[in-house]
Amino acid sequence: MKKMLLALLLITTIAFSAFAQGDAEQAKFPTKPITITIPVSAGGGTDLLVRAMSGPLKDLLGQPVNVVNKPGAGAAIGFAAGASDKADGYSVTSMLAELLTVTQVADVNFSYQSFIPVCNVNSEYATITVRADAPYNTIPEFIAYAKAHPGEVSFGNSGVGGIWHFISAAVASEMGIEVTHVPFEGGGTAVTALAGGHVDAVCVTPQEVEVQVKAGRAKVLAVLAPERHFSLPDVPTATELGYPNLVFTIFRGFGVPLGTPENVVKTLSDAFETVLNSPEITKFMEEKHYTKDFKTGADFGAQMAREEKIYADMAVQLGLKK
C-alpha cells in the first residue's frame, strides 16, 4: 500500500513540475512541445483528424505535439483560450467555421482576426436534406411546396446562432421561402429528429446524413458547395440551380495568436502541408471521407473574410446581432 501511495505521489509531482518549465529561446523552432487546442470535444470529426495528424507532425518536427480539447459554448471557450495563448508558435488553435458564427451571437472578446491563419486542411460543405417520404424531390418542387405552405416547413439546426442555423436561414432567404427554425443540441440530434419525421429538413454535411440516406429515411436535394460531392454524384449544387450565393465552407484549419513571428508561421504551414500530403494521412482522409483542401494562410484568411460578411448580414436579418 505504502509503495502505491509513494508512486501516486511521485506521479503527481512530476505532472505538476511539467507546468513549471521556463521559456525556451525562439531562434530555432520548434525546440519544445507544441500544443494544439481543439475547441470541440474529443471523439468528433475535428478531433479525430487533428489527432491523426499529430503523430506524423511530431515525427516531422522532432518535438512532441499535444492535442488538448477545450469544448463548450459553441466552441467559444476554446477560441478564447487559443486567442489569448502566447504568440510564440507553440500554441496552435484549430480554426473551425464556428469561429465566424459564434462571434455574431455571443459577447466574446475575439474574432477570426485574433488569429494569424496558418493554413486550411479540410473543407466540408452543407446539404439540403429532407425526409425521404416528403412530397418533393427537387429544389424547385421544394420551393413551390414551401411557398404554398408558408412557415410550415421546419428546419432543424444545431442551436440558435450555430453554423447550421445561419446556413438554413441563408437558404430560406435566398430562396424567398418562410420556414420555422427548430434548434437542437447539435447537428446529430437534428438529424435524428429528421429521421423520426419531427422536422422537415436539415442543412448538415453529407457525412452527417449518410447513415439516414442509406437507410432510406432521408434524401439530399442539393449540396451547398462549389462542385458536386464525390459521395453524391447525382445531387446538384445550389450554384447549378441558380443560387451562387449558397456556398458555405465548413472549414478545418489552423491558426496562431496575432504577433507570432512570420518564420514560425511559415515553418508550421510547411509542416502541416507535408503531413497532409503524406501517404498515411492521405489514406486516413480517403478512408474516413474527409475532403482534403489545403489553402495557404493568405487564401484561408480571404475565404474567412468573405464568409464572415455573409454571416454578419445574416445575423442582423435574424435579429441575433448582439
Next chain:
Amino acid sequence: MIVEVLQNVFSWQVLLAIFAGVSAGIAIGAMPGLTSTMGIALLMPLTFKFEPQVGMMLLIGEFVGGIYGGSITAILINTPGTSSAAATTLDGFPMTKRGEAGRALGISTIASATGGMISGLMLVFIAPTLASMALKFSAPETFALAFFGISIISSISANSLTKGLISGLLGLMVSLIGMDNISGYSRFTFGSIFLMNGLSFIPVLVGLFAMSQCLTSVEELMVNNSIDTKSLKRAKISMKDFLKILPTAIRAGITGTFIGIVPGAGGDISAFVSYDMEKRLSKHPELFGTGIPEGIAAPEASNNGTTGGALIPLLTLGIPGDSNTAVLLGALMMYNLTPGPQLFVENAVTVKTLFVGFFIANFVMLTLGLSNVKNFVKIVNIPKQVLVPIVMVLCVIGSFAINTNFDDVIVMFVAGIVGYVLSKGGFPLSPIVLALILGPMAEGNFRRSLVMSHGSYSIFFTRPIAATFIFIALISLFWPIIKTAVKQIKQARMSK
C-alpha cells in the same frame, strides 16, 4: 456463420480487448470526474489500427465497465465515480457505514451484470422492434420524460420533502446559467465566456459529492482527533441477498434498457427512475435510504441496462441513445460500419461478434468485480488522513481533465463547499444532481416543442407517449395528497 462468429469472439485479440476494455472502464469509472464517455473518446484514436471487432469490443468493454466502475467509489466513500452512480450512494454508502461494504459491492456487481445481460438479451432478440421507439421520441416526449424524472425528487428526498424540494430548486436554478440554446441569450454569465457554456456537470457532481465528503471527513478527524478504525465485518453477499435482489435487478434492467433506447437519456436518469420505481413497489418504502440491498440493486442494474439499450438504436438506426454511444457512432463510421438495417446483412458476422462480445464483457465485469471485492474494500480501511488528500487530488485532476479548463476546478471547489454546507443542514444532494441533469433537458425540449407546434400546448397531450409520461408524472406528484385524502374519507366512513 456461428463458427465464424465464435472464432472471432474467442480469438485472443478480441478476448484481450474485452478484458482490457472492461478493466480500463472499471478504473476510469471508479475515479471521480473521469467518465466512461471520456474514456471511450480517448481510447478511440488508439483503436483504428485494430480490426473492427477488436477495436469496437475494446470500446464497448470500456462502456460496460465504466458504467459499473462508478458504483465502487459511490458505495465505499460516498463519491460516485460517474453520474450514473449518483443514485447508488443513497443506499450503498449507508450499508458501508454499517461495516457491510463487501456485501454492498457484491450486490452492485451482481445487479450490474444482471442488468447488462438483460439489456443484452433485448439487444439480440428484439432490437429492431424496440428501435422504432427511438424514432418516436422527439422534443415533446423527451420533455415529458424529463418532467416525470423531476417528479422523482419527492421520493429521493430522504427525511424532509421540503429540504429535498429546496435542493431540487437550487439545482434547477444552477442549470439556468449559460447561453440559452433556443434564443441565443446569455443568462447569468456576467460577461464571462466560461459561464456561457453553463456550469459543466462533472465538476459540479465531483464537488457536491467527492469534495464535500472530503470536507466532512476532515471535520470528523478534527473533532474526534483519532484515526478512524471502523472495523469491517466480513460481510459478503449471501444467497438470500441474491434471491432478494433478483426481481429488482430484472425489473430495473428492463427499465434501464428502455431508457437507454431514448435518445439523450442515459444511465444517470434510469438509475434514479428505477430507484424510485422500486421504492414505490416495495412493501417497506421507509427502509430505502438506510442501506438495503434493493436500494443498491435497482440503480446499478438499471444503469448497466442502459448499455445494451443505448446500443439498440445505435446499431439499427445510427441514432445514439446517450453520450457514450454518440462517441461509439463515430467509431463505427471510422470502421466503415454504417449503422442501419444493412449493417445486419452486410456485416452480419461483425454484428453477431459484437453481440456475443457484449455478453462476455458483462461476464468479465462480473468476474473482475466479484474477485476484487476484497481489494476494493481495502479503500475503506485506508486512514482518512491518507485517503482524503488522495481523493482531493483526484477531484482536481478529474474536474480539470473533463475540459482541460482550470475554471472547472474552481467550480468543483465552490460546489464542494456548497455541498458541505447543505449536507450539514440536512439537505439531500441527489435532488440537485437530478435537477441539473433534467432541468436543461426539460426546459430545452419544452421550448423546442412549442417552436415545432407554433406555440400550441396541445403538442404535449395529442402525442401518446408524451401524454402518458405527463399523466404518470402528475399522479406521482400528487400521490401523497391523493393517498391522505382517500385515507381520510375511509376514516370518516369508519367513524360513521
